[in-house]
Amino acid sequence: MKKRIAGLLSLIVVFIVSVYLYAEPLKVLCAYASFGGSVIVPKITHTAIETVSSIDRILNAKISVDFGDYSDSTATARINYSVDGGSVEQEPPGEGVTIKNNEEFFIQLPDLLESSTDIDYQIVIDFRDEQGTIIKTVTFPSGTESQHAKLTDTVTKDVTASAGSVIEFGSGNQQYDSTKLEIPAGALSNDAQIIIKQLPIEDYISSTEQMAALYQVYSIPDNIEIQSAIKATFYYGLNPTSNNFVLKYKKQDSDDWNTNIPISKTDLQNKTVIANISALGYYGIFEKVKEEDTSYRPKKRVVVKGRDVFRFNGLQQGDSVKIYTTGGKKVREINSGDADGFKWDGKKDNGDYAASGIYVYQIKVKGKLISGTIAFVK
Amino acid sequence: MKKVFLVLSFLILLVSAQTVFAAFEDTYWGVRALGMGGAFTAVVNDANAPLYNIAGIANCVQKEVTLMGSRLFTGLDGVEISANYLGAVYPIADEWGAVSFAWSSLGTPALARYDTFNLGYARKINDITGIDDYYVNLSAGLNLKYLRQEINFDEEDKDLANSKGVITGDIGILATFENGLRLGFSSKYLTTPDIGYEEKDSVSNMNVLGIGYFSELLPYVNIPTFTADLDIIFIDDEAKFRIGVESYILDDKLGIRLGGREEAFNVGFGYEFTFLNDSILVIDYAFELPFEIEESYGSHFIALSFRFN
Numbered sequence: 156m157k158k159r160i161a162g163l164l165s166l167i168v169v170f171i172v173s174v175y176l177y178a179e180p181l182k183v184l185c186a187y188a189s190f191g192g193s194v195i196v197p198k199i200t201h202t203a204i205e206t207v208s209s210i211d212r213i214l215n216a217k218i219s220v221d222f223g224d225y226s227d228s229t230a231t232a233r234i235n236y237s238v239d240g241g242s243v244e245q246e247p248p249g250e251g252v253t254i255k256n257n258e259e260f261f262i263q264l265p266d267l268l269e270s271s272t273d274i275d276y277q278i279v280i281d282f283r284d285e286q287g288t289i290i291k292t293v294t295f296p297s298g299t300e301s302q303h304a305k306l307t308d309t310v311t312k313d314v315t316a317s318a319g320s321v322i323e324f325g326s327g328n329q330q331y332d333s334t335k336l337e338i339p340a341g342a343l344s345n346d347a348q349i350i351i352k353q354l355p356i357e358d359y360i361s362s363t364e365q366m367a368a369l370y371q372v373y374s375i376p377d378n379i380e381i382q383s384a385i386k387a388t389f390y391y392g393l394n395p396t397s398n399n400f401v402l403k404y405k406k407q408d409s410d411d412w413n414t415n416i417p418i419s420k421t422d423l424q425n426k427t428v429i430a431n432i433s434a435l436g437y438y439g440i441f442e443k444v445k446e447e448d449t450s451y452r453p454k455k456r457v458v459v460k461g462r463d464v465f466r467f468n469g470l471q472q473g474d475s476v477k478i479y480t481t482g483g484k485k486v487r488e489i490n491s492g493d494a495d496g497f498k499w500d501g502k503k504d505n506g507d508y509a510a511s512g513i514y515v516y517q518i519k520v521k522g523k524l525i526s527g528t529i530a531f532v533k
Numbered sequence: 534m535k536k537v538f539l540v541l542s543f544l545i546l547l548v549s550a551q552t553v554f555a556a557f558e559d560t561y562w563g564v565r566a567l568g569m570g571g572a573f574t575a576v577v578n579d580a581n582a583p584l585y586n587i588a589g590i591a592n593c594v595q596k597e598v599t600l601m602g603s604r605l606f607t608g609l610d611g612v613e614i615s616a617n618y619l620g621a622v623y624p625i626a627d628e629w630g631a632v633s634f635a636w637s638s639l640g641t642p643a644l645a646r647y648d649t650f651n652l653g654y655a656r657k658i659n660d661i662t663g664i665d666d667y668y669v670n671l672s673a674g675l676n677l678k679y680l681r682q683e684i685n686f687d688e689e690d691k692d693l694a695n696s697k698g699v700i701t702g703d704i705g706i707l708a709t710f711e712n713g714l715r716l717g718f719s720s721k722y723l724t725t726p727d728i729g730y731e732e733k734d735s736v737s738n739m740n741v742l743g744i745g746y747f748s749e750l751l752p753y754v755n756i757p758t759f760t761a762d763l764d765i766i767f768i769d770d771e772a773k774f775r776i777g778v779e780s781y782i783l784d785d786k787l788g789i790r791l792g793g794r795e796e797a798f799n800v801g802f803g804y805e806f807t808f809l810n811d812s813i814l815v816i817d818y819a820f821e822l823p824f825e826i827e828e829s830y831g832s833h834f835i836a837l838s839f840r841f842n
Contacts, residue, residue, distance in 0.1 A: 452611070455687060455689075456644055456687075457644065457645065457684055457685060457686055457687060457690065459686075459690055459693065459730060459731045460731060460732065461731060461732075462689075462690065462731065463689070477825075479823075479825060479826055481561070481605065481614055481639065482561075482796055482797075483606075483796040483797050483821075483823030483824070483825060483826050484795070484796045484825065485825045510737075511682075511728075511729070511734055512645075512647070513614060513639070513640075513641055513644065513645050513647075515606060515609070515612055515614075515826065517609075517826065517827060524827055524828050525611065526606075526609035526610065526611050526612050526828075527611035527612060528611070528612055528613070528614060528641045528644055529644070530641075530644050530645040530684060530685075532645075532684055532730055532731070533729045533730065533731060533732055533734035
């Protein structure tokens with residue numbers, strides 16, 4: 156009898172321990188049963204990042220997660236990563252960012268150092284119960300694997316002239332489109348390696364245009380001719396603030412950006428410009444910028460007579476400043492100044508002081524007109 | 534007639550003009566007046582009168598409220614100046630005259646703002662002067678004004694108060710003759726109040742003589758409901774001129790205006806919608822193109838007015 160009781164107690168203990176140890180599998184088993192024999196496990200959707208631009212140095216992963224049978228759970232996402240074989244870091248810190256079922260989200264790693272060459276990363280999704288206990292973890296790649304991405308400025312692809320190909324240079328920022336060439340069949344005169352290389356932007360001197368991105372497109376061997384247009388998509392990066400771009404081309408051995416290529420589409424959403432190109436060489440995407448005119452404007456906009464003067468800085472012989480009343484009458488024209496720039500002391504052309512009030516100024520500099528308002532007070 | 538000219542001549546000689554305080558000039562307010570280039574001193578028969586010639590409110594037959602908004606010098610990046618105006622006239626009775634209230638404001642955000650508040654009174658004065666109103670209708674009025682300027686001084690000038698206000702007044706006189714001739718005179722800022730911060734800065738007295746003409750049908754050219762006005766503004770020993778014309782067509786519903794001054798050319802129009810009890814809603818628009826300021830698309834003014842019994 157005693158043996159029977161001891162055996163029964165042992166069975167109970169074993170059962171309790173088993174339930175504790177195998178709660179999760181049991182839950183899946185139950186789910187399996189309740190779903191009529193199929194378990195829907197969470198699934199991460201993410202296109203593996205294989206290259207990160209060594210110019211931009213941004214890894215921004217686009218992720219979405221199908222919660223499967225864990226749709227009632229809370230889920231958080233993070234990326235564990237290691238740069239150049241260093242220690243494993245986590246982004247974002249803590250439990251990660253809370254995500255929603257099947258909703259696209261991004262995790263961007265801190266900007267990578269210029270010296271970085273390699274990065275290994277793993278996307279980790281934790282599902283928690285109401286108490287906050289992790290009940291399921293899924294990763295991309297699965298298990299203990301990690302995805303390797305190389306920081307590079309170049310992508311190379313062998314292209315067969317008769318077949319054509321698509322060459323894509325992934326910047327590593329999946330929030331936006333990649334730079335790519337869509338080479339149709341017959342576009343190249345011969346089979347060749349086609350290379351897209353991203354270059355650091357140049358110091359381009361222009362008051363109205365500013366280089367946003369620079370790419371070199373070349374071939375090996377280098378005597379390949381383009382026989383029909385290639386559709387080119389150029390990613391222009393995060394820096395531009397305007398909506399207006401110009402695509403310029405220059406030959407391998409030229410210094411002048413004097414050939415404009417018509418842009419067929421500016422995709423602000425994906426931060427790309429799209430154009431048909433028909434030559435190998437350098438392609439620069441230039442942001443049309445408003446000339447920085449604040450340096451010419453007077454910093455002190457209210458001047459009290461006798462205390463100070465209005466200073467229009469950076470002007471030279473040939474530039475001018477005109478002052479008008481708000482009624483539109485010119486009261487003063489200034490065509491010269493000293494080392495401090497052009498000044499207006501509140502006097503009219505006839506030498507008398509102008510009346511107190513708001514005045515409109517117009518600065519003519521480098522053929523451009525800059526207007527603004529100032530107030531003269533007595 | 535001689536008496537009228539004597540009164541006008543006396544008033545002109547009474548005052549000496551100095552540098553006018555630019556912000557309180559009347560080149561920005563009253564859309565109907567601006568459509569006529571600001572030449573309005575002898576026209577003044579609506580809610581724009583308080584700023585141009587207070588005597589004119591005595592000729593208003595209906596209660597009237599007008600509200601104006603504007604943008605000056607559009608097209609110039611970095612220039613954001615607006616002028617706003619609210620005018621109201623309340624005719625009491627022929628023998629009691631009319632009262633008015635007006636507010637005008639000129640300003641640029643984060644820079645400076647100039648406001649004028651006006652309380653006016655005017656009445657017909659034929660009974661006082663003994664001049665027969667068969668030949669000429671005479672009216673006179675006065676405006677009590679509160680001028681306020683608010684300046685956004687930077688740190689270096691923070692020792693100065695950021696706003697200052699003063700009280701002054703205008704007087705006006707208007708003579709409308711049976712043959713269509715109209716003469717108006719307005720003397721503004723009579724007390725030349727000091728509104729200066731650092732030094733004495735008087736708001737100068739400003740005298741305007743308006744010579745106008747009105748005809749139901751302009752002879753020879755048959756222009757209906759025609760009004761013309763020439764304003765001569767005496768400032769700083771100089772005389773400035775403003776000139777404007779107006780005609781109403783389509784049963785006197787649509788007013789078309791042209792005008793100008795040395796610095797700008799003006800056009801405008803206004804349409805009157807009549808409702809029950811002879812109430813009238815008026816929409817006025819005026820455009821001003823400055824001659825000297827470059828690359829501006831001009832200044833735009835729009836007003837809504839309501840007249841009722």
